[in-house]
Each structure stands twice: as C-alpha cells, then as structure tokens.
Amino acid sequence: MVVDFGNGAIGPLQRYVDLLEIDAVLLSHLHADHCVDLYSYSIARAFSPAGQQPPIPVYGPAGTAQRIGLIHGIAGDEELTKRFTFETLEPGRMIIGPLEVHLAHVNHPVETFGFRFTHSGRTIAYTGDTGLTEAVPGLAAGADVFLSEAAFLEGPDLPPDMHLTAREAAVYANRADAGRLILTHLRPWNDPDIARQEASSAFGGILDIATAGQVIDLGNALALDAGTGRAGNDSPDA
Ligand SMILES: [Zn+2]
Ligand SMILES: [Zn+2]
Numbered sequence: 001m002v003v004d005f006g007n008g009a010i011g012p013l014q015r016y017v018d019l020l021e022i023d024a025v026l027l028s029h030l031h032a033d034h035c036v037d038l039y040s041y042s043i044a045r046a047f048s049p050a051g052q053q054p055p056i057p058v059y060g061p062a063g064t065a066q067r068i069g070l071i072h073g074i075a076g077d078e079e080l081t082k083r084f085t086f087e088t089l090e091p092g093r094m095i096i097g098p099l100e101v102h103l104a105h106v107n108h109p110v111e112t113f114g115f116r117f118t119h120s121g122r123t124i125a126y127t128g129d130t131g132l133t134e135a136v137p138g139l140a141a142g143a144d145v146f147l148s149e150a151a152f153l154e155g156p157d158l159p160p161d162m163h164l165t166a167r168e169a170a171v172y173a174n175r176a177d178a179g180r181l182i183l184t185h186l187r188p189w190n191d192p193d194i195a196r197q198e199a200s201s202a203f204g205g206i207l208d209i210a211t212a213g214q215v216i217d218l219g220n221a222l223a224l225d226a227g228t229g230r231a232g233n234d235s236p237d238a
Contacts, residue, residue, distance in 0.1 A: 003126065
C-alpha cells in the first residue's frame, strides 16, 4: 500500500517496488503535494505492457475520484474508475489488508485524515498535514514510530490551522509517549538542523528527520535504520 502519492513520488517509488505490485493507495487529503502522482500511476495500470490491470482500492476523502480526474483535464477522466475503486474515508477504524487502521480528522484547510497503523503489535502513526489538534496525540499514543509533519519552525505570525512546528510535533510525541519521532514535510528552505534542535527541546526519545529512501524496521524501530545504518538521533547518548 502507498500512503499519500504527492508530486515526485512515483519516480523514486520504483526503486523499492514494482508499480504493478501496489495493491492499495491511501490518501490523507487532496492537496497536490499528497495526491497528484496518483494520476500518473493510473496510466501505469492502464497501459502497462502486461495489459490493463484490475482496479485496486484508493481510500481518500470525499471527492477523491473527481480531484484525480481533474489532473487529466477539466472534463475529468471517466476511465479512472476502471483503474481504481474509490473508497471514501470516514473517521474511525478500518482494515486494509493486514493492517488495522485508526483514522481521525486533523486540522487543515481541507478535509484531512491522520492515521494510526497497527500490525503484529507494532504501531506507526502519521499526521497527514495538520495544525494543532488533540487528534494527533490520540493517534500517536504509545506508537513505536510517530511520523509527524513539521512544516514550520517556531516564529511569529504562523498561520493557524495549517501545519505544525517541529516543537509542536515533539510536544505531541512526548505526550503520546511515542518511541521514535520522525519529522517530515519540512519546507525546503527550512534548516533541518534547526527543526531537530527545536524538537529535541520537547522530546527526549529517538528523533530524526525523514530522508528519501529511509527504511524503518518496525520490529526494531528503536535501533539503527536498515539500509542506511543511521541511528535515529545524531546525539551520542541516543
Ligand atoms: Zn496539505
Ligand atoms: Zn502537504
């Protein structure tokens, strides 16, 4: 399953999985940076040399099929429903393949979900995009890994109900007693070292900044990352 499918995702994704082996897609919300590559992916399913592929489920907020169709053109794309079955998300609990998924609305200008995935007793929580909301520490409670957006650094005049700062994400991680906090969605002009500093003032667990290609072994989430050998925290006492 792919969770969120923003611009630029489909290229590097092919380093890790055969595109036709993807069996489900889950979208947190319909902002372009979280969904537009789903249209490119639909082309792969329709025109692969292996032939038209059977539809797979796409779970997303209300309006997902229309939103993805508009990427094709203003008239939409009726062919999309041959490539995907669209399932509208609702807050609560659902099963996707082997995963138990708890989902809740978070605080963003469009309908957006945060997720808590559990499998074999291990849990990873993901915020989607969100401003401050009590839904986040709820989803992250006791999670082995808490993948949080941290688009903002601390500063004056931050727009409300949009994104978290790295420190706010860390406060939630601390309250949730998450084992490991991974910050993602940093804006490209933010210094990741400052994001790390601001977060480390509020969270004493393992802390790192998401990197392209990072692999987290949930069975061993508090140890070194598979593949990279990176520890989750640069500090020697991590
Ligand atoms: Zn967004
Ligand atoms: Zn975003």
